[in-house]
Amino acid sequence: MPGQGTRPVALVTGAAGGLGGAIAAALARRGFDLVLNDLAEGAALQAAGAAARDAGAEVRFQLQDIAAVEALPAFVEAAASPFGRLDCLINNAGVSVLSRGDVLDVAPESFDRCMSVNLRGQFFLAQAVARHMLAAPAGRKSIITVTSVAVDEVIGKVLAEYSIAKAGLSHMIKHFAVRLAPCGIDCYELRPGMMKTGMTASSREKYDGLIAAGFVPAGRWGELDEIGETAANLAAGALRYAVGQVIHVDGGMRLKVF
Template identity: 30%
Template structure:
């Protein structure tokens, strides 16, 4: 949460599922949801210790937290996640599809391999699509729901470093619009596209430590690279009643980095 602000309570009593909530942006979204009154299902695939830490932060705000392990790159894994979430909560008001693979170890398009291509596409495209598909179907049955898919501003400029990552984030926009049309008017589906964030993983990258951070700040009109906590509330805005007339939409939050000139 940004210093000096107070949570609004806009999710009081709501049940929210956040995928990839063991670390980074997912953990920040899960905690922010709890600050705003939600019970949270914390999903993880391999970062069990991180998921447990996130759950503790949720409970510290007096909210219920459940931990669910699933590999969302497979349909069986997504079905398991969906079943466990609805079994635990009875209802799911909001799904935040945060989990994604940014191919962080890939420093050039020349480093692309069949393994890195399949991994990113399986997690970012197939995982997001299947979670939207399975949770959305159950939300239709229950009569309400909102899904926020986490995209990226890489869709504006592409990525010379990791083309498969840019391709996957473009795909998220397409699948979001498709399901938004299919699920309307009962379930809203939107994309939140953050720019660069300073996460623990980002800080550990060699290029970040050798000048990339300073270069990006110089290119950002707001002159700041935010921590995940600073953007979590913005992502959740799309699931709130304040966004009740937004579906199939895209919100970019990058400090003006990709601002289009006249």
């Protein structure tokens, strides 16, 4: 294993997606080197890596399906190996529902897929990273988990299994936060609102209408960089006393306006 360098290192899962790529670029601008993860080393992951390198980061790719939880301890060790350290996990990988529809029509395959990736996989990845961090030299570290505004402020009528998995993930973060805070590992929940990503592409017209009707007080879609900069601030230690807190980046969408 290489000797431990001076620059902090972050592992970003789901880095080929819009949010993951934006977070990676923002971390690079804050002086982090990066390990970028996704299922395959396609064009989107390569583009995320190139943007991070342009911002000054050294970048490695580490492919892994986080739903394969038995492989996650080895995955974490492999991710940390190139730099000799791991200071931050951005727990971002996730999947949407197989078919948007009525809660009465949710198929077991879609439910199990959401639970496997969006909850079970993220739990055991956070566990593996936490164990690695606890065995590493002292220093401030962080685990930042991306959930959704659809956890409890609003209900996605056609996203039941997705929202249920994310709600469990939100509760998970609190458990890791109270366990790890005394050890110098900060845990946060980052809760985006309406963002133009692959997951929202099929509902873009619907969401445009909701925004126009005032459903989002800010009156617009969120910018991916707004999520990226928030994650980078958290990773850099800007809110160290905000143990286990939810950071809302949703344009006020959770607020009930009358």
